[in-house]
Amino acid sequence: MSIPPELRVLNHQLSTVPTAELPHITPLLLRNVLRCKGPLSSPSTNAAKDDSSEASAVHKLKNHVKRLLEGKSAEGRFAAIILVKGIIDVGGWEVLREALPWVRGLLAILTKPDPAASKRLCIITLSSIFVKTHQYQSIVREITTPHLSPFVTSCLALISSKSTGKVLAVPASLTESVLDAFSTLMPRHPSIFRPFAGQIKQVTRVYVAPTFCDGFFVPESLKESARSLAVLLHQTAPKNTSGEEWGKNVRELVKEIHATADQVYRAVVEDWESAAGYVPQPLDVNEELHGGGKSKDDYPAWTGIDAGLERLQGLLNYLEEHFKHHTATAVTVPLGIIDDLLTRLMSIAAPQTSKNGSASSGMRLHPAISREEREGLWSGLPQTYVGVMGVYGILIERLQHNFTSLAQGCLEQITWTFRTAKQDEKYRAKAYHVIAMILPFCGSGLPKPSIDRMAPVIVSCCKELRTADEVIPAMALKDSSGKAISNGVANADSFLKNKPILSSANIQDTAVVKSAKALLPLFFTLIPQQNLEAYTRAELDRTAILSHHKEAMLASVLSPFLGRNGKSLPSILPHLCRAYPTDAAVEALLRPRLPVIRQSGPIMGAPLEEELDEDDDVAMDDLQPVDEQEKLIDNIDNTTTTSITTINEASSTGPAITSGKTKEPEPNHWGTSAPGTKLYTRKDPQNKGVTVPATSTSEGAPRIETTTHTTVQSTTTTVDIVEEEDSDDESVHLEAGLSDSDEEEE
Template identity: 35%
Template sequence: MATPSDGTNAQAVLRAITYRLSSTPPRQLPQVAAQLAGQIWACKDLISSPLGSTKQGNEGSIIVNRFRTYLSTLLQDRTIEGRWAAVVLVKATIEAGGVEALSKSNAWVRSLLGMLKKPDPSTTRILAIITLTRVFILTWDYTNLIREITTPALPAFIGTCLSNAENQRCSGGELQAILEAFATLIPKHPTMFRTHESQVRSTLLRILSITSSTVGSEKYYTAEHRRSAQRLLVLLHNCAPKQGAPDKWNETLRATVTAAHTTCDRIFRSVIEDWQSTSGVQPSLAINALLQGEVEVDNDDAAGMTGWKGVYAGSERLVALLDLLSSQMETVTAGAVTIRIGLVLDLLTRLYSLRTPSAKLATVKPNQQISKDEREALFAILPGIHVAALELTRIILHRFGNSVASITQPLLAQITWLFQAEASYSGVRTSTYGALANILKLQGPTLGRGDVSDVESIVKACCQDLLPTAQVVSAAHGVVNGSSSQDGVLGQQASKTTSANVPATLRLAAEALLPICFSQIAPTYLPGRLRTLMERTAVLTQHKDALFASVLNLASNGSRSKTQPSLLPLLAMQYSQSAEVEALLRPRMPVIRTGRSGSGESEADEEEYEDERSAIVNGYEDTADGAHDDEEVTNGLPDPHQNISGTADHEDLYSASPKRHVRAVDPEVTHDKRKVMDNDDDSAHTAKRVRAALTPDALLPDAVGSGFEPDHSTAQSGIPDSLATARVTSQQRGLAPASISTEGAFAGYNAGDMVDIGSEGSDFEMPPLTMEQDTEDEDEEDEQDEDGGG
């Protein structure tokens, strides 16, 4: 919420802007226009406030009206500098003022349209085009403003821009601004462009037809012009009437593919192609036709482009058609369209089937009717055509994703086959890396061993493009040679520098491909030498993503007994401050909530847990709280199937004494030492036997009648008596709580729940309760003597 002080400050700023505009000479306004445009945003609340919400004589309304009036006057200024500054300030005012300033911009829009017809410099017209386009965009959310501003002004804007584009005074920047403005406005206003569609299409086709090899052309268009023209030509399908946009889009696609095949028929005539169409494409030339003279096309092709003459002009036309197909694939459409992807794949197969012959593979069959010079010119332009085809392949894979997963296998075979012949061209390597990266993202883990062996040459070239070049300089003679770095031991100095011959686009493509090879190719199929080269490249180039991918996807190890090497130490050393490295080295699992309702319950549970733990550590349990119920006592009983070592480990879980090693007890000795628990004479139940914990002699040193013996290993090792005594004492303290806990458990055990071990089918054994000597035989003899005496 704006405070009164903010409103006063905004009024002061707007008053200062108005004063500076009125006091500065018009020829000096371009120097201060940028600063004034930035200051307008400081008073946007004042400009965007409706005048109806203020009083008639409010000072803020007076200042705003004065500023707008001066801008309207400045748009009609006689000087070029004044009009240029006015356009800059009008755009800033409309953007800062919002809907309030936009609703009152009708007069400014008419002035800007009139400025496009004046012979002003191209920079002024470019600013006017940008400002008007921005005004039309801002009206999209308001139907009343579209009706009041856009509908009357847009047809005049389109006609004026087309006239300026065909004029000789139109500069490259102005043409680029016109193309981008049309591409922005056509999807939202197709009906207004419908009347100018033919004129717009002819202008675009002229831009795409004229290349550097075109004879008699007075204009030259840059690559940026062609890309904008291709995108705008694809968007013209929105102007089709009665929801015919999808049909128009497919018609443009078929026409472009047909024109590309027609161009291929001409420029590939010097060789005999080993290709047959699978989509029903018929050749434009007769098979047995007599070929003579220079290759050319006199009339317009199926796409509407003008004719061309010469192999080089034909190659540029084919590249332009492939780029148009790429733009058609990646440009967003307003509605759903049906794409016949088979037409495009058939064209790509034809282009990939012809490659530059090499010394090892000479598979090209020459056509004897055509001269050798034309055939050599064809081989010179083939890499450029293949670059455009690879870019089209990459866009298709990126655009359609898993929908075209079935075509990745034949495309991979064609790309690897092409790379073997034209790997020396940097453009081919750049496009191949991008296409292979998209293929690996889609079908990398499913590639077989044979496919990985085919890709091996591409991965090696990728590593070589990233590795720094080594120049060995002789210290004595200063001779630079290509020897290895091992020669440095013999008095030579090796200096490694990054190769300056590697283009930036090639290096970026190789850097993007390397981590994908680590993560998407199965490690079991990667040869050991190739894996070593990839890891070496990642280390020497300090490629963070590749190092991460190598650490997360370890190489396959045939021998499981050997430890698999990893680049994790190097990664941690080079990127120790990285959050990803921290998460990889020290993963922190999130806290798992158990569904407790509030913090009070968790705090109470923690306090109860601490009390129980302290009681166990101190060697006793508090029994003053009352007897335990049957369930707790049952849970406290030792497991009859638990072994001695498991019991000992459980007892030492919270013990404060050091962990001890218990000697194994002979099961036969334990079996002989049994004790029958005496029940009351008046009890109606039969005598039962219960099984207690298996307690060897060493576990109960304080039992009555047990002769505790010190550890023989301690006595024999030469340890002083004081240390041995301290060790025995700590063991006794650690064992005392376990014996007390066992007795408490049996004291609360119900006699009715005891297990009858007197039966023949019982598997239970009765461990000794104490370490006293077994006197069962003596008691029986005494009873017999008493009976005999009685």
């Protein structure tokens, strides 16, 4: 077999291109490696004679990579790391079982003064090797077990000092790569990471809930990586105590959040009382606001209201992270103390400014706290609410129906804080998202007072979805009293007509609009419409129409509104049809589901369908009352029975004539229903002397099944006559052969 050209090119380039120039052609080298999957993954021990040249070329490539890994050039080591990663991804087991020299070379790079980019790639490559070898126990014993501990030690030495425990000034991207590698490998090898759990915990404490006082910037991705790794540390607990360790960590974290809230909320005299037995710590209001840094294992110290609010938000995100990851064993969730904590954090709201300019609030303010600290607290409360709602959201995802007992209380807290925090866009987006998760659990049972308190949320959600064509440019400037302002400066663009309308895609890109779009249909389907005010429902309908929200318009049509005075709002079905004329859901809503009526074969002597399809007036003229059942039986005795119609009652107790072979229901052209207990018959057009009883298809009517037998000349229908109960429906029903599916719907 001939050698692939890509493999020849690889060996030629690695032999001729100077080592210092290899980083420039690494994309070309990696592309050629990915095209050599066949020769790299083929068994080398069982190679045939005609494949000896190919095996020789593969062996030559591996030697080139090994030479670059062990070389003195940093550029060559950089290119070798990329080649090792590509060859292992393509070659699979055949390459892994011979990767021991590469693993040793990669571990040596972590201790050399190579650039941070090379070390990041080295960490990623080694993590990939350890993950891929996890399913091969022989390779695990040969490669992973003896080299994973040195790998962890080298990585920790890159980002922290073992003697002092402080983090080193390294790029955040390198620290993030180390923490991500630990998060990937720790669930697979918890016993190997157990000796390093204490040092890893000290490192992650710095990045779990950083503040402005730390002196360095921490990217959001690094925060998430640190929180994820800190949560997974419970898996390193000995024996089967990982579940207990997880619960212990959650309870300690709740206490830490309470202690931080004691400091941050000291400007307010709280009316909250713990239902879980927590006692707030006494504070010295003469000291500067501070927290943390009390011990080596504590979180870094912070001072000031801004840093305190940031620490509080970081700890809430850390608590949320505990419920995002799977645990090795079953755990007990301390839901009581968590709900107690979240209730406390949501019990504080900023005072609202009245129309006369004075601030009103039902809370008591601490007189010894400065005005600057209080205003800093008011400005930072929305981000605290976002953290609380994040915990509520992940609890709903995990607990599902077990969250029902807390659903309405959570909804009340969000609607109460919405008044003062709705100016924050992140808060609104999170509030819409969490409310959409809560309503399926408690929406149908919400009383009218709760729905009235939710009116600001509904109005705000509608405003989020207003499109640009609703905005009418003001033609004159006016002050707050409505008077025109002379010598005012107007925007000249507002007088231009035919301005381009913003596309809906540009408006829907923001997170708050997406959350509002998901919440709007739920106001129709999950909230009792009779508890809504008429103007609120009208606003919802108007928003659904103007925003072209198909799901909301469908929900409005399917959930009609009937006010307390008995008046109903007009349906928006015409607007739905105009907006989505070709939509399948709208077509199914408009077009009634008419069943397909299957016609059986013609019966000798039976009238044609055209003859039976008469006008309603003619059918009513032919109806004749019959007082007793015996008259009908006497008229039937002289004819030959050709078909038997059995009436199967809806309940199993009713008598019925069962036939041996049944067919699909056929339309009953004789049937009518009339008030009272009087029965009606109709003359058979083929047999002048025979009258046939009429049946009814009103609600609760029995199903009609037809069995056809061989006929001779005439047709006779035998029925069981069952007197129906009195009905207020005096209309005449002339269609009897309804399908099974329609009767089930009725």
